Amino acid sequence: xxxxxxxxxxxxxxxxxxxxxxxxxxxxxxxxxxxxxxxxxxxxxxxxxxxxxxxxxxxxxxxxxxxxxxxxxxxxxxxxxxxxxxxxxxxxxxxxxxxxxxxxxxxxxxxxxxxxxxxxxxxxxxxxxxxxxxxxxxxxxxxxxxxxxxxxxxxxxxxxxxxxxxxxxxxxxxxxxxxxxxxxxxxxxxxxxxxxxxxxxxxxx
Amino acid sequence: xxxxxxxxxxxxxxxxxxxxxxxxxxxxxxxxxxxxxxxxxxxxxxxxxxxxxxxxxxxxxxxxxxxxxxxxxxxxxxxxxxxxxxxxxxxxxxxxxxxxxxxxxxxxxxxxxxxxxxxxxxxxxxxxxxxxxxxxxxxxxxxxxxxxxxxxxxxxxxxxxxxxxxxxxxxxxxxxxxxxxxxxxxxxxxxxxxxxxxxxxxxxx
DNA sequence: TCTTTTATTCATCATCTGATGAATAAATCG
DNA sequence: CGATTTATTCATCAGATGATGAATAAAAGA
Numbered sequence: 001x002x003x004x005x006x007x008x009x010x011x012x013x014x015x016x017x018x019x020x021x022x023x024x025x026x027x028x029x030x031x032x033x034x035x036x037x038x039x040x041x042x043x044x045x046x047x048x049x050x051x052x053x054x055x056x057x058x059x060x061x062x063x064x065x066x067x068x069x070x071x072x073x074x075x076x077x078x079x080x081x082x083x084x085x086x087x088x089x090x091x092x093x094x095x096x097x098x099x100x101x102x103x104x105x106x107x108x109x110x111x112x113x114x115x116x117x118x119x120x121x122x123x124x125x126x127x128x129x130x131x132x133x134x135x136x137x138x139x140x141x142x143x144x145x146x147x148x149x150x151x152x153x154x155x156x157x158x159x160x161x162x163x164x165x166x167x168x169x170x171x172x173x174x175x176x177x178x179x180x181x182x183x184x185x186x187x188x189x190x191x192x193x194x195x196x197x198x199x200x201x202x203x204x205x
Numbered sequence: 206x207x208x209x210x211x212x213x214x215x216x217x218x219x220x221x222x223x224x225x226x227x228x229x230x231x232x233x234x235x236x237x238x239x240x241x242x243x244x245x246x247x248x249x250x251x252x253x254x255x256x257x258x259x260x261x262x263x264x265x266x267x268x269x270x271x272x273x274x275x276x277x278x279x280x281x282x283x284x285x286x287x288x289x290x291x292x293x294x295x296x297x298x299x300x301x302x303x304x305x306x307x308x309x310x311x312x313x314x315x316x317x318x319x320x321x322x323x324x325x326x327x328x329x330x331x332x333x334x335x336x337x338x339x340x341x342x343x344x345x346x347x348x349x350x351x352x353x354x355x356x357x358x359x360x361x362x363x364x365x366x367x368x369x370x371x372x373x374x375x376x377x378x379x380x381x382x383x384x385x386x387x388x389x390x391x392x393x394x395x396x397x398x399x400x401x402x403x404x405x406x407x408x409x410x
Numbered sequence: 411t412c413t414t415t416t417a418t419t420c421a422t423c424a425t426c427t428g429a430t431g432a433a434t435a436a437a438t439c440g
Numbered sequence: 441c442g443a444t445t446t447a448t449t450c451a452t453c454a455g456a457t458g459a460t461g462a463a464t465a466a467a468a469g470a
Contacts, residue, residue, distance in 0.1 A: 010419035011465025017417065035325040037242035040457060051419055056459070058417095119376065120240040120325035129377050149381060156373060156382035157393060164369020168361060171324065172334050176354060177361035188362060188406055192397040201393055215449035216435025222447065246428060256449055258430085263447095267428065 020058045022048045027069045031113035035120045036066055070114040084142045092194035093186055095140060099162055100182050103170050115171055132159060144197065157196035165189055225263045227253045232274045236318035240325045241271055275319040289347045297399035300345060301391050304367055308375050320376055337364060349402065362401035370394055 026048040030039040041062055045052040059065040079102050083094050103111055118128045137155035144151045165185070168174045180188075195201075231253040235244040246267055250257040264270040284307050288299050308316055323333045342360035349356045370390070373379045385393075400406075 009465075010417095010463070012417040012467070014466065019417075033327045035240065035242060037240060038326055041459090042457070052458085053420080053460085054418070062458070116325050119372070120321050121243055122238045125377055129379060132377075133379070153381050153385070153393070156379045159379060160369035160373045160382070160394070161366055161397070162369070163372060164365035164367070167324070167368060167372070168365045172330055172337075174334060174338070174361045174364060176358050177365070180358070188358070188401075189365070192366070192400060195397060196393075214435075215433070215447095217437070217447040219436065224447075245426075247426075257428085258450080259448070261429065 019048075019050060019054060023050065023055055023058060023065075024069060025109075027065050028109040028113055031066060031069050031117055032109045034116075036117040036124070037120065041065070066117060070110050070117060080136070080139050084139055088144055088198050089194075091140070091197055092190040095158070095162065095193060096165075096186050096190045097182065099166065100185060103166055108170070111166075112171060115167065141197075150201075154196055154201070158193055161189065161193055161196065224253075224255060224259060228255065228260055228263060228270075229274060230314075232270050233314040233318055236271060236274050236322055237314045239321075240318075241322040241329070242325065246270070271318075271322060275315050275322060285341070285344050289344055293349055293403050294399075296345070296402055297395040298391055300363070300367065300398060301370075301395045302387065304371065305387050305390060308371055313375065316371075317376060320372065346402070355406075359401055359406070363398055366394065366398055366401065 023044060027039070027044045030044055030047065033039075041055050042052045044065070045055050055065060059068060079098050080095075083091055083098065086094055118124045133155075137152075137159060140158055141151050141155040144154060146154075169178050169185075177185075228249060232244070232249045235249055235252065238244075246260050247257045249270070250260050260270060264273060284303050285300075288296055288303065291299055323329045338360075342357075342364060345363055346356050346360040349359060351359075374383050374390075382390075
């Protein structure tokens with residue numbers, strides 16, 4: 001019976017502090033599992049074993065926490081580096097490989113959180129749309145021949161295939177697709193992406 | 206100044222009652238816009254101009270309301286009717302058309318709600334996975350030649366393309382894809398679906 | 411050293427959440 | 441008609457939510 005436990009002291013801890021990173025990591029995980037609305041600040045704080053007010057101290061509020069949680073750890077420039085410079089006829093494999101690599105990097109939690117949070121609400125979907133159109137699709141379709149309208153449509157089509165692939169493999173986790181190797185996925189999917197990029201699209205024209 | 210307004214009487218209204226349907230329609234709309242967690246019972250009640258307790262009266266709670274809201278109005282049997290009986294070599298066009306038709310039917314709100322609610326949370330994703338594997342993919346790949354493993358993979362691949370297409374066209378609304386006609390979408394996408402169904406998948410084997 | 415910044419905790423807010431039980435009135439059924 | 445079922449409203453519950461401001465303590469900077 002040592003009597004009074006040390007009176008849970010407030011004030012700064014001794015030594016360095018991981019708290020900020022810990023909160024971020026926990027938030028990423030929870031946002032990835034339950035989406036934006038399905039995750040509460042207090043839940044994040046609880047699982048990170050901190051006071052809820054810490055979340056407000058480091059981040060201004062839930063919105064900012066979410067924003068920082070899903071901030072793409074690798075920017076499109078880097079992930080798609082090299083794609084633009086490739087001959088369009090060989091671009092599809094590079095795209096599929098880049099995207100597979102990205103989704104199996106430490107960024108995965110953030111990306112799933114991004115997908116969940118962003119598909120889950122109309123307002124956030126608009127963000128996704130602009131982000132995709134401006135930063136990703138334009139890069140993927142850079143230098144393609146054809147009218148701007150045609151090039152845009154090709155970009156859209158690539159998006160349907162690549163986003164669908166990511167969703168089924170990493171979010172829904174359909175088997176056997178989720179367990180297939182990179183090489184296998186490339187072999188299966190890249191040809192279809194290639195048709196969207198440079199193939200004949202209009203057999204009826 | 207007629208003085209006291211009629212003392213907001215409780216008890217049953219005279220005449221028939223749309224209330225149940227009104228709640229359902231409102232719930233579908235809101236779930237479609239904000240997902241499951243992002244929609245509250247009281248919000249539904251407010252927009253339907255009813256007392257929140259009505260929602261509990263007609264549906265037992267939020268979960269049941271959601272379940273009834275997203276209940277696929279057309280069952281897969283009907284939507285994909287005829288697909289199974291088609292020659293696999295011509296199945297892709299039928300699939301794409303059936304899916305486009307479905308998503309532009311009155312079921313659209315429910316489907317978007319389904320997508321949002323279901324992608325937004327880990328628990329609900331499992332439901333989606335089983336539902337897809339059992340009721341949809343099996344129908345689409347019925348009668349395909351090849352090993353069961355290969356057929357399953359073909360089904361998965363079709364899913365990546367079709368789900369990606371639906372997501373980009375109806376949820377994210379990427380342009381110009383979102384505004385393209387059915388014929389155009391079929392022309393653009395069906396060949397890729399066809400490759401997944403019956404095409405050469407393994408140029409390296 | 412003294413001062414300022416930063417990390418941590420606590421107490422508390424108003425608000426919204428999903429839910430329940432009772433009161434009332436119309437419809438329906440016998 | 442009378443009894444029962446159904447539709448509607450109201451009052452209220454306990455709990456969670458996001459947020460704020462103050463108290464405290466260590467670190468960093470002067």
